[in-house]
Amino acid sequence: QVQVAESGGGLVQPGGSLRLSCAASGSISNFLSMGWHRQAPGKRRELVAEITRAGLTHYADSVKGRFAISRDNAKNTVYLQMNSLKLEDTAIYYCLVYSAGTDYWGQGTQVTVSS
DSSP states (O other): OOOEEEEOOEEEOTTOOEEEEEEESSOGGGSSEEEEEEEOTTSOOEEEEEEETTOOEEEOGGGTTTEEEEEEGGGTEEEEEEOSOOGGGOEEEEEEEEETTEEEEOOOEEEEEOO
């Protein structure tokens, strides 16, 4: 069983920045991939960014050039640096760990972009 916990959400003005953190139990270097998904009110959950064990990254088109995913294996933590935030980035952001054929989700952290 992998425990996943997100932090770092909050309220920010358009154009601002936030950094989300995802701490996982166990060594993240063993996980096949880790990623961030988000769900806005009335919308389906969508992939935002992911990073594989090999270090390959993938981003949704809507966040390319603004968001960056990274990881610190020593801290078993994955980060999502979010810059130039827009109103439409408002959502609950969830961390997903994919390991040994199983998805492990965190409980989410709220990001609100508002003026």
